[in-house]
Amino acid sequence: MTSSAHHRPILDKPFVLDLFAGPGGLDVAGHALDIPSLGIEWDRSACLTRYAAGLETLHGDVSAVRRNSFETLPPDVNVLAGGPPCQTYSVAGHGAGRQALDRVKKYIERLMAGESDQEIDEDLKTLPDPRTALVLEPLRYAIQATRSPNREHRPYDVIVLEQVREVEALWKHYAKVLEETGLPDGTRYKVVVDVLDTETYGVPQTRSRAVLIARREGLGEPSLPSPTHRSYEAKEWNRRNGKKAAGQVHQATLYDDTEPAAEEHRATGDQGLQPWRSMGDALANRVGSHPGRRTPFLVRSNYGSSSNPGRRGVRSDQQPAFTVTGKISRFVVFQHLDESVLYEGARFSMNEAGMLQSFPPDYPWSSTAQAQQVGNAVPPLFGTHLLSAALGLPRPDPEALRKPWQPATEEQRAKLRSDGCGAADACTDSCPRPEDQVPPPSSVRPRKSKDKKASAK
Incomplete structure (x- = not known):
């Protein structure tokens, strides 16, 4: 309802x-x-x-x-x-x-x-x-x-x-x-x-x-x-942009974009709905102390994808961000030196990370553990x-x-x-x-053995 x-x-x-x-x-x-x-x-x-x-x-x-x-x-x-x-x-x-x-x-x-x-x-x-x-x-x-x-x-x-x-x-x-x-x-x-x-x-x-x-x-x-x-659908995005993204991704030793459960619970009937908002849209313009990110970029997440901890998902500035977690400061941001060469650029500032969460620019993140x-x-x-x-x-x-x-x-x-x-x-x-x-010792925080096996694959 x-x-x-x-x-x-x-x-x-x-x-x-x-x-x-x-x-x-x-x-x-x-x-x-x-x-x-x-x-x-x-x-x-x-x-x-x-x-x-x-x-x-x-x-x-x-x-x-x-x-x-x-x-x-x-x-x-x-x-x-x-x-x-x-x-x-x-x-x-x-x-x-x-x-x-x-x-x-x-x-x-x-x-x-x-x-x-x-x-x-x-x-x-x-x-x-x-x-x-x-x-x-x-x-x-x-x-x-x-x-x-x-x-x-x-x-x-x-x-x-x-x-x-x-x-x-x-x-x-x-x-x-x-x-x-x-x-x-x-x-x-x-x-x-x-x-x-x-x-x-x-x-x-x-x-x-x-x-x-x-x-x-x-x-x-x-x-x-x-x-x-509209809902973001990874498979639809990959179908339309896969070849181009694959070439960029290979240069940065990255993998394809898939986020677990990203396509479930989609909004039905998209008539009158706006397109989902991308990272580029959120970060491109100068506002407050944020200088703006107008150069196209790719983001490699710091956590696994498709239930595989070793497979790092990738998205471009034309897509919405992965789920922002406490590891957002570790996300690697790649920018284009020219049309064919990528280099590692500046990672997201806390101001930018907050904006990806829809916090206003210049929100006063303070003290420690800001990410x-x-x-x-x-x-x-x-x-x-x-x-x-x-x-x-x-x-x-x-x-x-x-x-x-x-x-x-x-x-x-x-x-x-x-x-x-x-x-x-x-x-x-x-x-x-x-x-x-504080969290209890890891010995009492159960993790199923099959999860460990999946991690090793």
């Missing part, structure tokens, strides 16, 4: 609580739609980027905030949003989350039955990777809202969630219990779930995301955002479509995200950090420590 041309806002004053907020993808989307938000983020570097960008932030662990300080959250928050960490579910990870899907579904049912948090927390300790349990937090926040005296026990009106496509099965289970069982207090929601491709919403990148949009009963039927751009911040973020343009559909707003204007971002002043940044960390220029004892959320 996709949204129709008719729009009627369902909330007078939407206010978003963004769980696992990262460097600000959904918050930037809210900014473009003039919707206030508060993000909860445990990573110090991402918080510093958020402060520099002028985004309201609480530097905290999402689980700890729910347990210990939920009553301090603004009571007028009526939209719950977030993208829980995906490492244990992603095909690029070790798969602990995918292997625990059935167990996680049972935890969902236990939460909806009103079982105590203490009992569930104790059982969750047995999961091989504790990050797997974080996908339950949005549901736990929805339940906690109905138990909060500070909120007068009011449930959230809207819930918007996104994750890697492998989480679609869990979102469908979320939908089932939200519609049929309801929260322990009896609140029920109308829910839609699907996997959407970000390039069909104007993001210059192929990235498939499992999406859930829920509205509290009485607020109308929810719908998914209608696509604005990881970029890769972990929700593409803001995609976020504007999700929030608009969830709240019954008109289709967003992509131009709002193509203007240089105005960073916070030093005074504003200090105030934001004081509110978020407890001090204007430092973290405090209330801030989470990075060592408290």
Whole structure:
């Protein structure tokens, strides 16, 4: 189900609580739609980027905030949003989350039955990777809202969630219990779930995301955002451009372009849809401090293709980017010295990597692990479509995200950090420590033996 041309806002004053907020993808989307938000983020570097960008932030662990300080959250928050960490579910990870899907579904049912948090927390300790349990937090926040005296026990009106496509099965289970069982207090929601491709919403990148949009009963039927751009189809591109690309690729010791699952969940019926947006289109023009990339280029990804880790995919500036991950800074960019010779040019700057994610130019990426911040973020343009559909707003204007971002002043940044960390220029004892959320040893992060065999081929 996709949204129709008719729009009627369902909330007078939407206010978003963004769980696992990262460097600000959904918050930037809210900014473009003039919707206030508060993000909860445990990573110090991402918080510093958020402060520099002028985004309201609480530097905290999402689980700890729910347990210990939920009553301090603004009571007028009526939209719950977030993208829980995906490492244990992603095909690029070790798969602990995918292997625990059935167990996680049972935890969902236990939460909806009103079982105590203490009992569930104790059982969750047995999961091989504790990050797997974080996908339950949005549901736990929805339940906690109905138990909060500070909120007068009011449930959230809207819930918007996104994750890697492998989480679609869990979102469908979320939908089932939200519609049929309801929260322990009896609140029920109308829910839609699907996997959407970000390039069909104007993001210059192929990235498939499992999406859930829920509205509290009485607020109308929810719908998914209608696509604005055509789907990128690798086989069709290769059929039309294969011979030319093959000659260029050979010179750079590259391979053909194929990205796993890139062609599934295509938008149907492309009448009136714009062509997908290419890397060249996104990066060609000078804007803000970005000098522009007008020279044609090829990009070799840093991760495997067609389930083969040793086969590096390649795309040209006339195609959308591969899924932007924390390895974006390692993507090799080849430019043409003349019509027949390629040479290795400058790799993507963080500003350019952010633009491929649809962040505005000059977004103030800060502190360390900036490439990881970029890769972990929700593409803001995609976020504007999700929030608009969830709240019954008109289709967003992509131009709002193509203007240089105005960073916070030093005074504003200090105030934001004081509110978020407890001090204007430092973290405090209330801030989470990075060592408290490190991944478990690789010995307990299972990887199927057949995956190892595939890697060796």
